[in-house]
Amino acid sequence: MPLPYTAKQLQAAVHTGFSVALKCSGGSNASYIPYLASVDPNLIAVTIVTVDGNTFAAGDSQYQFAIESISKVFTLALVMDQVGSPALRAKVGANPTGMPFNSVMALELAKGKPMSPLVNAGAISTASLVSGKTPDERWQKILATQSAFAGRDLVLSSEINQSEQTTNFHNRAIAWLLYSAGTCYSDPIEALDIYTRQCSTLISTTDLAVMGATLANKGKNPITGKQVIGAENVRHILAEMMMEGLYTASGDFAYTVGLPGKSGVGGGILAVAPGKLAIAGFSPPLDANGNSVRGQAAVKSIAEELKLNLFEA
Structure with a gap:
């Protein structure tokens, strides 16, 4: 049409x-x-x-x-294709938090379950669900997905990644809170590293x-x-x-x-x-x-x- x-x-x-x-x-x-x-x-x-x-x-x-954070959409798409929307919804949730995107309070009030894959807690949890034998294999799947959406090979900026990896203290706390609640489905530091790379x-x-x-x-x-x-x-x-x-x-x-x-x-x-x-x-x-x-x-x-x-x- x-x-x-x-x-x-x-x-x-x-x-x-x-x-x-x-x-x-x-x-x-x-x-x-x-x-x-x-x-x-x-x-x-x-x-x-x-x-x-x-x-x-x-x-x-x-x-x-x-x-x-726009990257969250495309990792969400990848994981939804891998595990199905019902499983992802059960693990990560599908509701707005009404709080800032990096809120620890929102995670605590939900007893450790992220409420949305588009806030930081939910995005880290979603990244932990990407299938792969190694962290690099999971990262390459995320990069390939972003590239397929864009229609060309996208690249990681080492400068942006370094800037983010050395300042992501708040997200490190969120990753460990997820892990303690059983809602981070891989090593929390690996999940955070992959999430940080996808944003870079x-x-x-x-x-x-x-x-x-x-x-x-x-x-x-x-x-x-x-x-x-x-x-x-x-x-x-x-x-x-x-x-x-x-x-x-x-x-x-x-x-x-x-x-x-x-x-x-x-x-x-x-x-x-x-x-x-x-x-x-x-x-x-x-x-x-x-x-x-x-x-x-x-x-x-x-x-x-x-x-x-x-x-x-």
Whole structure:
């Protein structure tokens, strides 16, 4: 079924979103990871990729930034394919926490069971479920999954990984709490290492939009034509994104944008319009919730202009 937009309309929506984002101010780079603090805060990009493989971009769309927490979506997809959505839901959960993404309190209140695979506790638990005989084999499966979604070989940034591995003290505590509760399914330090690596790959907004368009296209990459994950799991992944994808602002994002989304503290943001397209934005300054200020503005503008809100009849 052809999309209800012309190429001219899609490119115009991207340029409008980019212009709206340029006018936004406020926020600051994530400071607790040295690499992220050093990224140029003036960088900004917006990209749309449709389910038929067309790309529309504005700004620094080829600049490569740290994927960070957006990686949680793709490890979730890998594990869901490996163990099935019922098993993953039973082990990791499928509910928003209502607390910050790195909350220890949320884990304690749930008696050690993560409530969502899109917060740090749940993401570490999910990484511990990746099958493989060695930690490196499990990591390579995660990297291969990210690459299959992007349609090209992604790479780990040793600089980002080093910056994260040497400052992830809070996540180390979470990993040991998971292990003590029986909800970390491998050695906790190995699981944390793999999780930290998955957050340290480099992507552009074009890569990110292709990754989102693969979800919009029932798990089939619209550029390569490869079926990356089982189509039956896409709806569960999108539901997780709608509930917890933008941390404590997930409800606000659903209310104002009406699309499944995922953000990362590297400044990236992704929104998926099932059956149609994906929107990716990037700008390093974050709001108090950890979401890109200008990225959110761009995504909201495009979703409104193209009438993508899933809750509109």
